[in-house]
Amino acid sequence: MGKKPSSPVTDLPEWLSLKKHTPVINRKNRHLKYLITEKGRLENFSLNGAGIFYDFSRQRVDAKTMSLLLNLAEARKIKKQFKEMTEVKKVNNTEKREALHTASRSFSNEPLLINGKDVMPDFTSVRKKIKEFASGIHTGEIKGSTGKTFEHIVVIGIGGSYLGPEFVASALKHLALKKMKIHFLSNVDINNFGEIASVIDPESTLWIVISKSYTTSETTANTNQAYEFMMRKGLDPAKHFATVTSKGSPGDDPSNPVVASFHMFDFIGGRYSVTSAVGGVPLALYLGYDVFERFLKGAEEMDIHAKETPPGANLPLVAALISVWNNNFLRYPAQAIIPYSSPLSKLAPHIQQLNMESNGKYVTCDGMPLGVPAGTIIFGEPGTNAQHSFFQLAHQGRPFPIDFIGVINPCYEQYKSISKGVTNHQELWANLIAQPAALAAGKDDADTAKYFPGNRPSSTILLEDLSPENIGRLLSFYEAKTVYEAFIWSINPFDQFGVELGKKLASGIRSKMAEKNKNPDYSFKDADPVTGFYLEKLFKGYKK
């Protein structure tokens, strides 16, 4: 991360030792069916920390693997890098910025100086403003333009301004304030707007526009639809829109009055921003400010664990090492996240962005090709649904590591019908317990169509319940795991230049469309043939 290139990770003796160790783990006698029966396996390959239980006893690792992985962590000084990240080092080196998402949920009194200025008061004052705003909305002090209280929140935002808040809102839906409904308007597809427009009551709707630059095309387009929609209903947009954006952006312009405007900071990237005002405004309105603060405190607890706990007992650090082991040594290209909990159904899409956008990189911080793949394909659906969908491939086809997530205490305890002797929640757990065991052990069968190779690795993560604190802990666990992976590879998990080329090409195509809209005689013949073909398809096929 300094000026002269550090060694590529693949040249380190610690990496080479792991490479040498890989064929040992690939031996038949290290099949998971043997590893899991070793004495003390569960005790030795599981961790408790910051309220989360993490069982990696069904990963394809032995004591030596873990020791070699921890050597690698030591050689890369990843704990030091994590600490430096939290202490205002410009770890986002390509954009010359800090990465201070952990500060957005810190309740510590320690100052955090950027160019000599303490930024902690900025966080405190944004939180205070959110708290007051939520209170104003909930008491009815802040009303819509016709005097109705707000009951519908529509969050307009995409990517990091959408996936995190949606995950937390759905995970904590059981705590939602009775009269508040939340909607997410992310996709520029007009269907997304049309569906929301058809279910809200405009007079009691607050639109929250979330965009750091306030120039994201999709968000601008949706904001304009919403703005005109409200105008046509005779409602004053100034009383129905709030913004979360950078200080001084077009969304923070006093000549465009809004109900309230909240600041986001350039030292927190979109995909790490759910604990900032990006999540804070919608979640405090939907769940109440206190629930949002409890969520932050859970995240803070895991941050402290991630920063302070020695590597061998550090949940996200160990999880990151296992992830790199699975990716680069055992060569699994994908990883599934399977929560046995319907309210966590949006966890996989959120972590999909968090991890794939952070670590889907080609070069190290020094600009050198990494040489091995960073990042992994993340996907997932809740269990047991996933068992009835794609687990066939997991068991008998192409193997991929899985994070199983269990929640000990369910919501909706009033429904206790018994089937086959158990409650629904117990049925869920019977499967949560069975699947990792079946994947690991496999089963011989003379009928080869019924043969299970086994040796499919997985971890199991347990939460006590779906409390705001636990959702904060889980979120921070995956954020810390993601950056720990990046620190091992020495890639920058905070930029996303890979999305720029598509944006640039789209911009050129948009200009041609705009020309054609103005002038129906405009021809696409100066476009490249393929672009021209698709533009014709759209303009000719479109039945007005």
Next chain:
Amino acid sequence: MGKKPSSPVTDLPEWLSLKKHTPVINRKNRHLKYLITEKGRLENFSLNGAGIFYDFSRQRVDAKTMSLLLNLAEARKIKKQFKEMTEVKKVNNTEKREALHTASRSFSNEPLLINGKDVMPDFTSVRKKIKEFASGIHTGEIKGSTGKTFEHIVVIGIGGSYLGPEFVASALKHLALKKMKIHFLSNVDINNFGEIASVIDPESTLWIVISKSYTTSETTANTNQAYEFMMRKGLDPAKHFATVTSKGSPGDDPSNPVVASFHMFDFIGGRYSVTSAVGGVPLALYLGYDVFERFLKGAEEMDIHAKETPPGANLPLVAALISVWNNNFLRYPAQAIIPYSSPLSKLAPHIQQLNMESNGKYVTCDGMPLGVPAGTIIFGEPGTNAQHSFFQLAHQGRPFPIDFIGVINPCYEQYKSISKGVTNHQELWANLIAQPAALAAGKDDADTAKYFPGNRPSSTILLEDLSPENIGRLLSFYEAKTVYEAFIWSINPFDQFGVELGKKLASGIRSKMAEKNKNPDYSFKDADPVTGFYLEKLFKGYKK
């Protein structure tokens, strides 16, 4: 598929020719940035058929690749296999059954004889019964136990009894009958039941239980919850439940009266069943029978295309060949499905099951290990959302082929605000056109962090609009593609033994839970230590 083993596909000269050809395509001069600029590229590498446009010009194939792939198709006689499938051959050889999903949407008058009996009248009579039932519900002739008309449909089913109907219901939501609302109760997680229970009006709710065997644990557990819930509300379940199940199953037992019971047949597997009564009952109630029938006719049109059209012009056949090429020769382990259309957001989860459960197999129909991976990891989210989530990895990290799907005519045409000179729908298309081009061409940059390797393959599939016919065509396209892939490998895409081991282990764990429920002193000490540990976690941690 006969008694003596046929040649493994990997031994065929046609396979070996493809293997020999692979390094040619991997050469620098066959980078997609060159291939796409060849004269006539789009015309030569795209197809129109059954109302769908399929552009594979951005796949990493040249004329020779296609010709070698078509030789492989010929050698495996896959068109013949497809025809035999539709003509009652027992292609599901391990379970000794036919696979007649195409018959469920056939409006042909040709008889289809199984053991001398024509089964076509069975399909006709089920459809007639669905039509009459839907009419009875919609006119209010069939009412709930307190005399209210039905407005809420809750579909209780999992896997194939859930994903297909959910995909079609959300794709055609714009055509839903005004007063009808549909809910899907799939996961056994009590949260899933609790959320639905909190939004329905029980008096106007019809529960549709879909289960071939009527013994699926999750479905049974949810049905029991729903049954007790209705009883506690003082409502007669006999007036509020309908079933879709096999003839003579516990769900088709006259001693358990229901509003109506519809038959499903053992020659249609769950993941292929959305055009049978499995989709028919909920979709006809939600959308009207006529919409359901139009959906069937679209599927039938693509079935006929898939069966009759010569290989080189056959959309699903060509798509299957490209899929195998990407999987086994270019070695992409995953494939994304990215519809630029929010209503198609459930397409990827449905195809995830359809393809991964069908083709995630270890052995051929002869019971021999296949030797190369069958099946691929399918995942996806709608565009442009996906661009702001995981496309970073697609552009600069680990490459994976993508199916882009575009819809020429949007719904909600009343919303026409202009941003940056274009409508929302045009903005969507600017991105749909830009992304495949950016992925294919890449971009050089002296700053390596901004370097795009390109050479990322994709296809683009266009539909005219979200009509029922087009959703039927799209569904049948992916079904036919899936079975064509299987026919190349000579695996059985209709069984799913890989899900059995987990079920069996869960059953043993469930018994222990049931014992403990009956007798609090029951100890888990005879369970294996890991199972015992998790059972203790659940029973001790559970705050009553």
